[in-house]
Amino acid sequence: MSGSQILLTILGLALFSFLALNVNKVVLNSSSQTDASEYIATATTIGQSVLNMVSSKAFDQNTIGNPAYTNNNMFTPANKFGPENGETPAKYNDIDDYNNYADADTTPRAGIFNILVRVNYVDDNNPNTILSTTSRTKRIQVAVKSPFMKDTLFMYTYKSY
Numbered sequence: 001m002s003g004s005q006i007l008l009t010i011l012g013l014a015l016f017s018f019l020a021l022n023v024n025k026v027v028l029n030s031s032s033q034t035d036a037s038e039y040i041a042t043a044t045t046i047g048q049s050v051l052n053m054v055s056s057k058a059f060d061q062n063t064i065g066n067p068a069y070t071n072n073n074m075f076t077p078a079n080k081f082g083p084e085n086g087e088t089p090a091k092y093n094d095i096d097d098y099n100n101y102a103d104a105d106t107t108p109r110a111g112i113f114n115i116l117v118r119v120n121y122v123d124d125n126n127p128n129t130i131l132s133t134t135s136r137t138k139r140i141q142v143a144v145k146s147p148f149m150k151d152t153l154f155m156y157t158y159k160s161y
Contacts, residue, residue, distance in 0.1 A: 035148070042110045043146060046105050046113050050103075054117060057095050058093055060095070061094045061097075062076065073134060076134075077134065078120065078132055089103075096119045099118060100117070101115075101116070110146065111148060112146065113146045117143075119139070119140055119141075121133065121135045121138055122135065124160070127139060137160045138160075140158070
């Protein structure tokens, strides 16, 4: 073998090594992106399930059995949000019972997801404005967090009376 053939062989091996390393890097990045997508999809499913559960409850404790409730001042004040005395999550009957509700959901593949619910009154005409007074619209925020996700997933829905 001549010197130029040895040099071409060494260059060929170096090029092949460089290509093999890049292929491995792409495969590893693809795997981590697939995992991240699975965590986000699972968190979204959990969050939507909680939103559906909370949204299915009555607008306010004072509107249960009173469909023609017209006085906003009779709604539960925002500083009284949360479960009434003795209420457990299985017995929650209105949206604001879920304020500061925290739970964890464990999945076989994606681990533990921590859930936190916040309920606020919002301006009827501008739902991004949180109010300290009563209104006819409540915003339900569900935050879902996992140690495997970079960011917390926030999901929102609104219920009006």
